Amino acid sequence: MSAVSDRLPTFPWDKLTPFKATAAAHPDGIVDLSVGTPVDPVPELIQKALVAAADSPGYPTVWGTPELRDAITGWVERRLGARDVTHRHVLPIVGSKELVAWLPTQLGLGPGDRVAFPRLAYPTYEVGARLARAEYEAYDDPTELDPEGLKLLWLNSPSNPTGKVLPKEELTRIVAWAREHGILLFSDECYLELGWEADPVSVLHPDVNGGSYEGIVAVHSLSKRSNLAGYRAAFLAGDPAVLSPLLEIRKHGGMMTSAPTQAAVVAALGDDDHVRHQRERYAARRTLLREALLAHGFRIEHSEASLYLWATRGESCWDTVAHLAERGILVAPGDFYGPAGAEFVRVALTATDERVRAAVDRLGE
Numbered sequence: 001m002s003a004v005s006d007r008l009p010t011f012p013w014d015k016l017t018p019f020k021a022t023a024a025a026h027p028d029g030i031v032d033l034s035v036g037t038p039v040d041p042v043p044e045l046i047q048k049a050l051v052a053a054a055d056s057p058g059y060p061t062v063w064g065t066p067e068l069r070d071a072i073t074g075w076v077e078r079r080l081g082a083r084d085v086t087h088r089h090v091l092p093i094v095g096s097k098e099l100v101a102w103l104p105t106q107l108g109l110g111p112g113d114r115v116a117f118p119r120l121a122y123p124t125y126e127v128g129a130r131l132a133r134a135e136y137e138a139y140d141d142p143t144e145l146d147p148e149g150l151k152l153l154w155l156n157s158p159s160n161p162t163g164k165v166l167p168k169e170e171l172t173r174i175v176a177w178a179r180e181h182g183i184l185l186f187s188d189e190c191y192l193e194l195g196w197e198a199d200p201v202s203v204l205h206p207d208v209n210g211g212s213y214e215g216i217v218a219v220h221s222l223s224k225r226s227n228l229a230g231y232r233a234a235f236l237a238g239d240p241a242v243l244s245p246l247l248e249i250r251k252h253g254g255m256m257t258s259a260p261t262q263a264a265v266v267a268a269l270g271d272d273d274h275v276r277h278q279r280e281r282y283a284a285r286r287t288l289l290r291e292a293l294l295a296h297g298f299r300i301e302h303s304e305a306s307l308y309l310w311a312t313r314g315e316s317c318w319d320t321v322a323h324l325a326e327r328g329i330l331v332a333p334g335d336f337y338g339p340a341g342a343e344f345v346r347v348a349l350t351a352t353d354e355r356v357r358a359a360v361d362r363l364g365e
Contacts, residue, residue: 008131013034031351032330051260052263059256060256065262073087073237082237085204089237091235094234096220104128104129104152106250107184109152111135114136143174161310191306216239220237222269281353282307285353292363310344315343317335
């Protein structure tokens with residue numbers, strides 16, 4: 001076991017423990033804007049679907065029920081503008097983090113193979129490469145990478161942590177480059193429904209991929225848009241030639257979404273109203289926090305989408321973390337997401353209205 005764990009970096013969130021203790025000591029309690037875990041209720045129609053499917057004594061299937069696949073294909077076409085999506089183009093997964101961490105291993109990558117991800121990125125992209133013993137590197141522009149030995153290219157738009165959105169023209173250029181060099185492209189689009197000052201576009205859109213899904217797969221999650229982080233509900237959509245062998249591997253590995261969760265996802269993907277209501281909650285919190293941070297002397301970069309504000313005071317991110325912790329506010333240090341984030345912090349919008357107001361008041365003191 002130690003041989004596997006030795007490949008991994010220190011779990012980043014453990015480094016926040018002393019700052020969390022400082023923030024928690026505030027007389028009015030902590031305002032936790034660090035992890036980005038949903039705090040609002042699971043919509044009632046989703047809870048009802050889960051309960052209705054609670055009597056599920058048999059094993060679920062890895063590929064999901066036909067109703068689930070119908071729901072995914074319908075949503076991908078309705079929401080993302082994809083065309084001619086069949087059941088062969090989709091695959092349920094047990095939350096997106098599981099997929100990111102184990103994808104290089106499931107693809108058969110190993111020593112000598114390379115995985116690439118954005119300069120500022122979700123740390124699990126690197127973890128996945130390390131678990132597979134593959135090489136990895138960060139990029140500013142993926143088309144400037146050496147394509148030799150590059151087997152997996154991660155895109156992330158909208159970005160975690162920065163909220164940056166890749167425009168349609170940029171996505172089109174990158175997809176064409178990856179195909180030219182035979183590089184498998186996975187696009188993490190888990191925040192796509194949370195665009196504020198930009199309208200995120202999927203690699204599944206025909207304007208981006210030319211009407212072909214060859215060599216591309218999109219990753220989507222219901223954790224943030226439907227408050228289902230506790231359900232572990234996500235899915236892939238894209239090239240059947242990639243998804244088919246992944247399905248077989250995941251069958252052998254028992255990587256199946258529970259039957260009640262599958263029923264809940266069908267309900268969630270079939271309803272757009274709850275997504276709109278949740279967006280309105282986040283938009284209001286975003287406005288309050290953004291204005292308070294700017295008034296407190298922060299500069300905010302990107303942040304045109306996603307559930308975070310990417311903010312800096314022009315100092316070490318850990319100094320900023322400490323500064324805010326003294327005010328009872330906990331945020332994520334930017335270097336969790338790469339050395340390029342050394343002077344930034346990620347401020348999540350995932351706190352109750354009452355806690356957001358408390359943060360705003362403290363920033364104004």
